[in-house]
Amino acid sequence: MKVGIKLLLGAIIASSVSFAALAKEQITVFAAASLTNAMTDIGKQFDQTHDTETRFSFASSSTLARQIAQGAPAEMFLSANQKWMDYLQEQQVIDTASRYTLLHNALVMIAPKSRPLPSVVVDSKLDLATVIGDSRMAVGDPDHVPAGRYAKQALENLGLWSAAEPLLARANNVRAALALVERGEASLGIVYATDALVSTQVKTVAEFPATSHKPIAYPVALTSAQPTAATKALYDYLKTDEAKAIFIKYGFKVQ
Structure with a gap:
């Protein structure tokens, strides 16, 4: 009899926990791959003080924007450039009034730590072929990845694009280039x-x-003119000092 009661209580507790998990309001955010660490931390911090479960989809801004335009259930979008937010605005799938430039970033050249390469001066005199050696230079694909577009702009303006183009390893997003x-x-x-x-x-x-x-700018926008209270709360939270501290921790420049 006691065993039966224990099993019944266990089932009640388990179902209560399950119901509580289901009761949490879910928020779906699409964000540029370069925001993975910062937004994951912000989502966790936000969920701790709200009855929410924030879910993220991280990828190239172009990939995410196309998915949203095709009906993907994103409630908020953070892009790594203005171009793909412009695209969604033209498609009339974001709340234009909510569009806001949240962050800025910088563009850098990196090398493996194990490679004995000193600091490089990036100007029109740089011999890229010599610096790259018998290898490749990884970038987000300039045809559709924002980081790659910025890289192409910089290399073109410095007169280095013609030397760089045949030596590129084109990645699907900036984190893939980093990898x-x-x-x-x-x-x-x-x-x-x-x-x-x-x-x-x-x-x-x-x-x-x-x-x-x-300028490397990160706009954010809601994808609906009538967002849920939870989604609007998260959108507002991104502008708070608590969220800004996390963005700064990961090297972003905040508004």
């Missing part, structure tokens, strides 16, 4: 300063002049 350098499959890479900061396996050998490319 190529971490594994030593590319001797150089161009990523955001924040990506270099979170890796223990690469070193920054140069920072591109800010004037060599368009």
